[in-house]
Amino acid sequence: MALLLMVADARFKVMQPLRVALAAVLYPVQWLALQPVELAGRMGNYLSTLATAETAQEEARRKLSIQSQRANQVEQLELENQRLRKLLDLSQRLSTDFRAAQVIYDAADPYTRKVIIDKGLMHRVVVGSPVLDEAGVIGQITNVYPLVSEVTLITDRDHAIPVLNVRTGARGVAFGDTSTHADALELRYMAANADVAVGDLLTTSGVDGVYPPGLPVARVEKVERKVDAVFARIYCVPLGLVSGAEHVIVLDPLGDKVPARPVPEAPVTAAKSRGARP
Structure with missing residues (x-):
């Protein structure tokens, strides 16, 4: 019978209706049996997709952080480039020898205003x-070591620099002063009725034999005059970036270039004078 059915089904497809009926009857059972497998596959795909999404998000955040750092570096480099260009323009106008240097760090003493450069x-x-x-x-070089040097800033309380008021031509001496704010100068020993106004530009006078004349130093910020005071209180702000300079020029x-004072001639003695008479 089995052999007959096999031959009949192979030749005449007599079992096809029965096969279709059995498939229709067994389909719900097969569907129920496949649901756990499909559910497990969907959960695996969901977890895999979630992990991929989290990885992509972390990668995007990392790239965004890198791009942000690069953007900040670009802005810093642009600012540094602008300062270096201005420094180059200034160096071309100088008539004295100079060398470029970089500020390494601030001095450790909190009561002074000093920095260390790499020259x-x-x-x-x-x-x-x-x-x-x-x-x-x-500032000015105050200590020199083999590879580095110490610069005392003009805002240091023990530093003084001769200055010239560009508007009036009056000379004075500016001292470091921290009474008003951290980076400030005070133009001292100016008479109470001296012609000094807010906004006046102060440059180096060149009379000390250290600073070349005409270098910008500070600008007058505040002038206080009192009736019972002999001198006016004149506060100034430095034009140089004393608290954030990175690249500087050392003149x-x-x-060494100021000619020596001529030696006065010895006075002629009375005896020689008498001997020289005819």
Whole structure:
């Protein structure tokens, strides 16, 4: 019978209706049996997609952070480039020898205003050399070591610099002052009725033999005059970036180029004078 049915089904498809009926009857059972497998596959795909999405999100955040850092670096580099260009323009206008330097760090003493630069004795830096940035004078070399040097800023309380009022031509001396704010100067020993106004530009006078004349130093910020005071209180703000300079120029001091004072001739003695008479 089995052999007969096999031959009949192979030749005449007599079992096809029965096969269709059985498939229709068994389809719900097969569907129910496949549901756990399909559910497990969907959960696997969901978890895989979720993990992929989280990985992509983390990668996007990382790239965004890198791009943000690069954007900040670009802005910083643009600012540094502008300062270097101004510093180069200033160096071309100088008539004295100079060398470029970079500020490494601030001095450890909190009661002074000093910075350390990366040039020293090996770079022919000497004590007393003026230091300036692209905006103006920021200080003077006070200590020199083999590879680094110490710069005392013009806002240090023990520092003084001779200045010239560009508007009036009056000379004075500006001292470091921290009574008003951290980075300030005070133009001292100016008479109470001296012609000094807010906004006046102060430059180096050149009379000290250290700073070349005409370098920008500060601008007058406030003038206080009292009836019972002999001198006026004149507060100034430095034009140089004393608290944030990165690249500076170290000038050679003018003391080596100032001609020596002529030696006065010895007075003629009375005896020689009498001997010289006819």
